[in-house]
Amino acid sequence: MELKSLFLKANNELENTGNRPRSRRITCKKCGKQVSVARIRKNNFVCPECGHYFPVRARRRILMLTDKRSFVEMDRDMESKNVLNFPGYDEKLSAAREKSRENEGVICGEATIGGSRVCIFAMDGNFMMGSMGAVVGEKITRLFEYATEQHLPVIGVTVSGGARMQEGMISLMQMSKISAAVKRHDEQGNLYIVLLTNPTTGGVDASFAMLGDITLSEPHARVGFAGPRVIEKTLNQKLPEGFQKAERVLECGFIDAIVPRQEQRDYIDRVLKLHGY
Template sequence: MLKDFFSKKRKYATIPNEDSKIDIPEGLMKKCHHCNKIYYRKEMNKNMNVCPNCDYHHPLRAWDRIGSLFDEETLEEWDRDLTTTNPLEFPGYEEKVDKDRQKTGLQEGVVTGKGVMNGQETAFSVMDSSFRMGSMGSVVGEKITRAIENAKNESLPFIIFTASGGARMQEGVLSLMQMAKTSVAVKRFSEAGGLMISVMTHPTTGGVTASFASIGDYNLAEPGAMIGFAGRRVIEQTIREKLPEDFQTSEFLLKHGQLDKVVHRHDLKNLLTVLLSMHAQGRENA
């Protein structure tokens, strides 16, 4: 059976059912959770974690996304050493954060900084759902707020890539306060003439959706991303109606006027470059 996997003619195998077990060297292959095809991990990485068969957009790690968009020699990371404490003394919280640091190599669930994309310098924040599911705690909110303020002070546009399960429950009201703090920072940035582009990826939910993710000058999203505030089951129980199958997907939001565009990951860099250059020319001509 291993011969089939390593055959030049066959790049993937289908798992017929959950009980089937295939002995594959650890880390060599990756399964698409949408179509169940199995690929070489290198092949998926080369395709920016988009399934070559069904085009499903798997989550992309923060630094992988940054590397796909910005010139490496231009990158400057901000507030890397800003780390989470345990303000409410929630049991086991520090241990879970430390475990995620070791697993991801990140200090927190967002990377912020600035860099050059096709000749256009911009500030950025990139959330990573592999760190505490991208949940927004006080440090995540602080780093995003500082990034927006730095963009304002340096007269740079600001791009944010969101991926979050919502507010971080272990920090209680301190987490919820980040919704107001980040939104106020965006408001001040906008009043100063700043350009903000929000790119929502799978999943963008809860307090992140209800704050900075939805108030960009351009609100974009990747295909098939789940975007919403409350969960589907909660909404159905509240309104006592069955929701459409595509409810809370990026395509559903686009159809109902809540997004400007759904953009394939392979096309995103070109579109962002066009938007950045267009507004740069507008500032020069003003």
């Protein structure tokens, strides 16, 4: 082994996943065409044939947004417990850890973007649909508290089905806890940028996902509180075309800009520079 290879290894597992573009092909759910995994990865996990956005894991998302080898993770070992003895929750947690290869539904840490120090969190839809439980709330709250102490901006990437029902009121409490941490961060003059991805719903949408100084979104992401089927049954009427899609939410003024995935890193870098970071 060459000595230099020891120094090329990252000090975290973000770049050391061992995953390389494979030759296999998958079928795009939108256009139905067979596309190689290598082409999809090269195109930031966007279908090169029709522009369909494939889901992205939290660690990959952070890798796509931050400078190479700059990410240092915080609170990695925190795990949820079945404090309410909810039936089947232990099994669901075990299955979620195996599926996502993560301990929880959010990854938090510090990195640089274009040389600017930032705190960043990314939710992982593979862990119980990015649902927000006590550990998710605690990790994000700690990140904001650290960012407040260090006077750093926070970049948040959201994907979630909402509060985690297996934790009951404990899960709902995270909405106010994180929101309070966001407010303290804001009162010190710090910047908070949110990137909404598909879907961002429920208690996450009703709290910290909508508290950013600048709110960005991926194209066609679903953004809202209750699901469209629930709303249709409640109102007993059909919803309009594009309901809860990012483009419609932008028209209503809840999103500042819709940014294609290939442009997100440069866009956030420019925003940070404009704000003096």
